Amino acid sequence: MAFAITQTCCNDATCVAVCPVNCIHPTPDEPDFGTTDMLYVDPRTCIDCGACADACPVDAIYEAKDLPDPLRVYADLNAEYYADKENVEISPAPNFHVWAPTVFTRVIPSDLPSLDVAVVGTGPAGMYAVEDLLLHTSARVTLIDRLPTAGGLVRYGVAPDHGSTKRIGESFARFHTHPRVRMRLGVEVGRDVTVAELAARYDAVVYAVGASEARRLGIAGEDLPGSLPATTVVSWYNGHPDVPPNAVDLSAERVVVVGTGNVALDIARILTADPDTLDGTSIAPEALACLRSSKVREVVLLGRRGPDDAAYTTPELLGLTRWTDVDLVLDAHDPAVLAAVDTSAGKAALLRGIRREAIDWSESPPDGPKRIVFRFASAPAEILGDAQVSGLWVTRNVGEVAMKADRVIRAVGFRGKPVPGLPFDDASGTVPNSGGRVAGMPGTYVVGWIKRGSSGGIGANRTCAEETIGALIEDAAAGSIGRGTLRRPGSGRSRLAALLGNR
Ligand SMILES: Cc1cc2nc3c(=O)[nH]c(=O)nc-3n(C[C@H](O)[C@H](O)[C@H](O)COP(=O)(O)OP(=O)(O)OC[C@H]3O[C@@H](n4cnc5c(N)ncnc54)[C@H](O)[C@@H]3O)c2cc1C
Ligand code: SF4
Ligand code: SF4
Structure with missing residues (x-):
């Protein structure tokens, strides 16, 4: 079977x-x-x-x-x-069966020195790095995060209705109490301790600080009240301490989400879900209360390209089409989009059974059950409004249109934030590195979204961590880190504790 x-x-x-x-x-x-x-x-x-x-x-x-x-x-x-x-x-x-070579091969030198390593960031990339260090070396690890709760985006990004995905946090958490791990939560590198101070106290420092900034659209009206980055919305429903419980106001009828990635789907699903189905999940109580009194009747997913090139993955779209009761509609504004849906053997085919409607965007959404509208081949040109968002000017293959909208959520990707003391490439929003080694800073490594940019799900960080920790082990074996060059009396964790204690 x-x-x-x-x-x-x-x-x-x-x-x-x-x-x-x-x-x-x-x-x-x-x-x-x-x-x-x-x-x-x-x-x-x-x-x-x-x-x-x-x-x-x-x-x-x-x-x-x-x-x-x-x-x-x-x-x-x-x-x-x-x-x-x-x-x-x-x-x-x-x-x-003829066994292929072992997956995850690694040759660990037998004379590897015992290392003192700091890992900054407790999201998936940091935790895969910690796992790799603990399983393959005798390193002692200090695990640092700016937030009081560990987990990174597993805790504060993954949608609350994806409970089984969030469960991966449990497998990461088993390393939090490992005898060779010390956790330092609520410590921000760049604010509470500097990059140079960490470098002076540890044989190696691995930065797994993620990509927490929303990419901008670069259009007029982007900063109007009612125009929100996806980071604010996902942080709000996940109870992130940086975002106030009232950060999202749902007294809106139509919400346009710019972008068609999995995060855009998450937001559309949560904003249209029956709140009772979210009860008992990890959703922030204030967000759930707000959803219960929400006026939102329609969420529009706006894609710049056609339905074959939508950024969401097939499993996530299938999740939306098969699990939710919400009404799904395909905007019938462009014959090329409809033709793609009818004839495609790719992603567009997944929308074949969805009801089509020629929507009058100058009108408010219709009364009735909540719905999600897919609109493709449409690029946002300007967010309209005086003191508050009132619409979105959209260019498309077949002319232009002003869409009436009360909220605009920008879900077009994420980028890293510079950490003072670490090099930063503004164009890619990452730390320049070669296979995880930070350029010009021996003993300093990066892993995860700050290394590769904001793409790839949780598991992609595992192979990414193998590469970075592989580089670290190579450097230790070659004697360029951990052989006394950076050693001081006492362990890195006690030296960090003394420094933080003094502050
Ligand atoms: C909204 C959203 C939903 C997602 N849903 C899924 C999903 O359902 N399934 C899936 O497979 N993937 C999902 N992903 C992708 C997945 O979350 C990422 O692949 C993964 O989290 C990237 O891991 P990371 O460790 O690089 O970054 P993060 O998870 O962001 O972790 C970075 C950590 O570093 C800490 N930090 C940052 N700066 C500092 C500093 N200066 N000092 C100390 N600590 C610091 C942060 O507090 C954070 O804990 C989602 C992503 C997003 C944005
Ligand atoms: S481990 Fe392999 S053989 Fe066993 S159930 Fe899974 S896929 Fe099938
Ligand atoms: S790769 Fe395998 S073990 Fe990992 S999440 Fe997918 S099905 Fe589960």
Whole structure:
């Protein structure tokens, strides 16, 4: 019958390592890895052992016969990944399987010095780096975060209705109490301690500080009241301490979300959800109360390009179309968009069953149940309004249109924030590095979104951390860090404690 991977897969490849017959692909050493929306089980070779389902940190794997109705499509999606791989040689039975080289190979030198390492950031990238250090070296680790709660975007970004994805935080949290780890929460590098002070106290410092700033649209009206970055909205519903509980006002009828990525889908889903379905999740209580009195009747997802090029992943769109009761509508303004939906073999085909409507954008949304409208091939040119957002001027393939709108949410990506003392490339919003080594700063490393930019789900940070910690281990083995060059009496953590205590 075979097992199947489903929507919440975050590509961390934990299942690959436990599958006895190598039937989960792409593996981290295959070229497709990191380019597919998720991993897939090959039903032709799966032996139904269930090891992958036990190992998956986000409960994404089901035996095909147990798939809940909205997830049934994943049995076919898993099989389809292998449809054009007919000629790939498949071993006839597990006993005859020829094992490929071990995934996650690493040669650890036997004379590696015991290191004192600081990891700054407790999101996925920081935690995969910590895991790698603890499992492969005898390093002592000080784990630092500016917030009083660990977790990074798993805690404050992932949507509250994605409970099983948030569960990956539990597998990260098991390292918080590891005997070689000391946590320093509520300590911001650049404010409470400087980059130079950390460098002087540790053999190596790994920065995993993420990309917490919303990209700007660069159009007039962007800073009007009622125009919000996605960061504010997701932080608001996740109870982030930087964002006040009243940061989002839902006395609006139409909300336009600029962008079609997974974050845009998250926001559209939460703003149109039946609040009762969010009760009991990790949603901030004030946000839930606000959703209960919300006036929002319509959320528009505005995509610059066509439906085949939408940034959301297939599993996230399927999640929206199959799980939610909310009314979905495709704006029928552009014949080319409709043709793409009708004929595409790609992502656009997922919108084929959705109701089409020629919308009069000078009007308020209709009365009735809440709805999400997809509008493609439309670029925002100006956010309109005097003291408050009242609309959005949009250019499109077939002319221009002014859309009446009460709120605009900009969900067009994220960029890193400079940390004083670390180099920063303003164009990419990242710290310049080579395989994780920060240029011109021996002993300083980066990992995660601050290293690669804001793309890739949680699991992508695992291979990213392997590269960075691999570089750190190489440097330690070569003697360029940790052999006394930066050592002082006492451990890094006690020297940091003394410094912070003095402040
Ligand atoms: C809204 C949103 C929803 C997402 N949902 C999903 C999902 O459902 N599934 C999925 O697979 N992926 C999801 N992702 C992607 C995933 O969250 C990222 O791949 C991942 O969080 C990046 O990890 P990171 O460790 O680089 O950054 P982060 O998770 O942002 O962690 C950075 C950490 O560094 C800390 N920090 C920052 N600056 C400092 C400083 N100066 N001093 C000390 N500490 C500092 C921060 O407080 C934070 O804890 C989502 C992303 C976003 C933005
Ligand atoms: S989340 Fe990880 S373990 Fe679970 S299915 Fe995806 S790659 Fe496999
Ligand atoms: S059930 Fe067993 S054989 Fe099938 S994919 Fe999972 S680990 Fe591999």
